[in-house]
Amino acid sequence: MASVSEWIAGARPRTLPAAIAPVVAGLGVTVHTGTALSTPAVVRNGLLALLVALALQVGVNYFNDYSDGVRGTDEVRVGPVRLVGQGLAAARQVKMAALASLAVAAIAGLALVLLSGQWILLPIGIAAVLSAYAYTGGSRPYGYIGLGEVFVFVFFGPVAVCGTTLVTGGDIWPIAVVVSIAIGLLTVDILVANNLRDRELDEQSGKHTLAVRLGDERTRRLFATANIIAFVLVAWVGLATSPWALLGMAGAVPAVKASQDVLEHAYGRGLIPVLQMQSLALLLAGLGLGVGFLL
Numbered sequence: 001m002a003s004v005s006e007w008i009a010g011a012r013p014r015t016l017p018a019a020i021a022p023v024v025a026g027l028g029v030t031v032h033t034g035t036a037l038s039t040p041a042v043v044r045n046g047l048l049a050l051l052v053a054l055a056l057q058v059g060v061n062y063f064n065d066y067s068d069g070v071r072g073t074d075e076v077r078v079g080p081v082r083l084v085g086q087g088l089a090a091a092r093q094v095k096m097a098a099l100a101s102l103a104v105a106a107i108a109g110l111a112l113v114l115l116s117g118q119w120i121l122l123p124i125g126i127a128a129v130l131s132a133y134a135y136t137g138g139s140r141p142y143g144y145i146g147l148g149e150v151f152v153f154v155f156f157g158p159v160a161v162c163g164t165t166l167v168t169g170g171d172i173w174p175i176a177v178v179v180s181i182a183i184g185l186l187t188v189d190i191l192v193a194n195n196l197r198d199r200e201l202d203e204q205s206g207k208h209t210l211a212v213r214l215g216d217e218r219t220r221r222l223f224a225t226a227n228i229i230a231f232v233l234v235a236w237v238g239l240a241t242s243p244w245a246l247l248g249m250a251g252a253v254p255a256v257k258a259s260q261d262v263l264e265h266a267y268g269r270g271l272i273p274v275l276q277m278q279s280l281a282l283l284l285a286g287l288g289l290g291v292g293f294l295l
Helices: 004-010 017-033 039-071 091-116 121-134 148-156 158-169 174-197 199-204 210-214 216-240 243-263 268-294
Strands: none
Touching (some): 017 243, 017 268, 039 121, 039 148, 158 174
8 A cells, every 4th residue: 555655756746836837927917917806815716726726737647647557558667656557556546536636626616716706717627627537537538649738738828827817816918828828838848758758668558649749859849949939938028027027037947958958868767857857947937927026
């Protein structure tokens, strides 16, 4: 039976910046642009949005562990703990943990819709929960046919950032859309690096991720290009709004190093530091934008 520390590791905490960064950046946009809501309401809705994002991320991670484990694609891997693949926990237990995480996301999301009155988010929230399951669950998981990056970009970019501004500020401003695209691209690169690391094993096991479909070289160029576009957008946001928002450019430092390693053909375990640097790049960009807008 898996220990508490193994369950925590199985939730892949290093991927959690993907949930934190868009909410913090979205809150920053709201404060910068202005809101009719009281400060307690903004804080309450912001925390609920963060809970939704975190629960979705953990749910996706557990479902990925479960699905890959039962399909046998996690038997020989490098990287984080695989609860099912390494025999640390029963597949049913991991599936229940994933479902519990998505239930938390659904309940928190419903509360957020009721409190904010933004009913447009109800169908979007339902789609997010179903997509989190279908990423690697069901008979035809879209993460196995190269569409995982689409889910990550949409739900951890535009939906997370603009959803946060909607429930805390009551609107979606153009600057929020630009920020959401930058955050989405940086988040996608975490998955791109992960799938690049596992590309050969995924191909052998019939898991046709985007990295498998594009091949090694084009996947590496995609990673670097996404980072470049993301930080061009972050720089534009800072120049167009507040110079303090340029604090988000701090994320470019680890992103440049990550891109350099990828373009220099880091392979296998050599891509683990890339994942760490890309997660840091995303976190610094999100926090930098959020804090910069507050100043």
